[in-house]
Amino acid sequence: MKKLHLLILLPLLVGLLFSCQKEQEPIANSIDQAQLEKSQQIIRQIEGFNTKLNSNLKSGETITVDSLVWYTEALENYNNARPDLQYENFAVSKTTYTATLDNGSLSMQDASALFSTMQADLNTELANLSPTDDKLKLTDVALDSIDGNTAYLSANRVFGLRLIAGTYWPFEEGEDWLWGTLGQEFGNPPLGKCDGTMVGVSDASDELAWKLNHPDVIPVQPYIFTNIITLETEGFSYEGRLYFGWDYPENNCLTSDTLNYYLEQSHLIINDINEGLRPPELHFSHVSIYDALIPGGEESSWHFHYYYVSYGDKVISGNQPD
Numbered sequence: 001m002k003k004l005h006l007l008i009l010l011p012l013l014v015g016l017l018f019s020c021q022k023e024q025e026p027i028a029n030s031i032d033q034a035q036l037e038k039s040q041q042i043i044r045q046i047e048g049f050n051t052k053l054n055s056n057l058k059s060g061e062t063i064t065v066d067s068l069v070w071y072t073e074a075l076e077n078y079n080n081a082r083p084d085l086q087y088e089n090f091a092v093s094k095t096t097y098t099a100t101l102d103n104g105s106l107s108m109q110d111a112s113a114l115f116s117t118m119q120a121d122l123n124t125e126l127a128n129l130s131p132t133d134d135k136l137k138l139t140d141v142a143l144d145s146i147d148g149n150t151a152y153l154s155a156n157r158v159f160g161l162r163l164i165a166g167t168y169w170p171f172e173e174g175e176d177w178l179w180g181t182l183g184q185e186f187g188n189p190p191l192g193k194c195d196g197t198m199v200g201v202s203d204a205s206d207e208l209a210w211k212l213n214h215p216d217v218i219p220v221q222p223y224i225f226t227n228i229i230t231l232e233t234e235g236f237s238y239e240g241r242l243y244f245g246w247d248y249p250e251n252n253c254l255t256s257d258t259l260n261y262y263l264e265q266s267h268l269i270i271n272d273i274n275e276g277l278r279p280p281e282l283h284f285s286h287v288s289i290y291d292a293l294i295p296g297g298e299e300s301s302w303h304f305h306y307y308y309v310s311y312g313d314k315v316i317s318g319n320q321p322d
Contacts, residue, residue: 039316042226046074053112062105065143065151070226072115073141076155077224078317080122082135083285084222086214087160090137090286091129095121096144099151106151118155125157133163138285138312140228158286158310171256171263177204179243179252180291180305194253204243204254205289205305212266213286225285225312233269233277234292235304241265244304246296252303262305270309282311 049071052061063071077083099106099114122136140156178191181203190206192199202210235244243254243262254262269275271284278284287309294302 035314036316042074042313042315043078043317046071046078050075050079052108053115061108062102063108063111064105065099065101065146068099068106068111068114069141069143069153072111072118072155073139073228074224074226074315075115076118076122076136076139076141077226078315079119080136081138081224082160082222083137083225085135085137085160085163087135087137088162089160090288091159091161093125093157093159095155095157097153097155099153101146101149101151121155122157125159129159129161134159134161135163136160138225138228138310140230140310171207171259173256175256175259176253177202177207177259179203179248179254179303180205180289182250182291182293184291191251203291204259205291208259208263208266208305209287209289211263212270221316223314224317225283226315227282228285228310228312229279229282230308230310231277231279232306232308234306238265238269241269242305242307244302246302248301248303250303266307270307277309279311281313283314285310285312 053075095118097114097117099110122139126134126136137158137160139158142154142156144152144154146152176194177198178194181188181190184190184203189200190198190203192201192203233242235242241262242265266287269277270287271278273280287307290306290308292304292306294304296302
């Protein structure tokens with residue numbers, strides 16, 4: 001099985017909707033019965049797959065490649081992921097795998113060997129992070145292509161760095177940040193605040209992502225995500241509600257009031273099904289915001305924030321170890 005590893009640091013991500021400071025309060029203990037029953041059914045499926053992988057009686061059994069993708073993603077998340085915890089930052093890795101098919105399926109022995117390799121890779125990546133505070137947030141397994149009888153799969157893993165907890169405030173008066181940093185994903189340092197401080201630390205898009213990824217309550221029930229998808233959006237699609245404009249200065253300053261407006265609008269666009277971005281019945285996982293420029297001359301360049309938003313089926317997984 002051939003593997004390719006790529007590890008990059010994303011900009012600071014963390015924060016959900018702003019509110020006045022308040023004590024952390026748990027989500028209501030009453031869980032929608034239909035969701036609970038669906039979650040229990042999915043957990044039984046995941047645990048059944050795990051039992052098969054570890055059974056000596058799987059000779060002759062096969063699994064379709066589509067089912068392999070779903071089950072390996074779900075099982076790795078079930079065994080290892082902690083999307084219910086909050087982190088200061090994220091790291092992303094992508095590892096590719098191959099599987100030999102026979103009429104679109106592979107043996108359970110081969111599926112077991114593939115999953116063992118995936119777990120070994122995950123453990124290696126975790127070992128290279130902090131063993132205490134850094135954890136797997138989610139794994140997204142995808143079928144990239146099929147060439148003849150060879151399937152090419154990838155495991156895209158998001159790791160939470162520097163575990164934290166707490167309630168986040170809105171942008172306060174005077175908390176003004178430069179809109180973003182072109183080329184930050186390639187190593188350019190964040191431009192910081194409008195007053196010249198915090199250079200190399202953060203910028204407006206980082207601060208927005210920080211808040212959007214951080215809920216002001218801590219869930220009572222641990223959960224995992226399955227069927228993960230990532231959608232993209234920007235100010236072209238939501239004119240005036242996300243940062244976007246032509247002929248903006250390269251170091252445009254966004255005041256606290258403006259940032260609170262973009263924070264509120266971003267929250268609605270990301271979380272409200274009626275806005276059209278969030279797929280029905282899927283739940284928000286996390287968002288990355290990148291800073292972009294479409295050059296068009298001195299008076300017609302466009303600066304904007306580009307959002308990558310991940311959603312998935314939230315499956316209540318019961319108590320998991322920290």
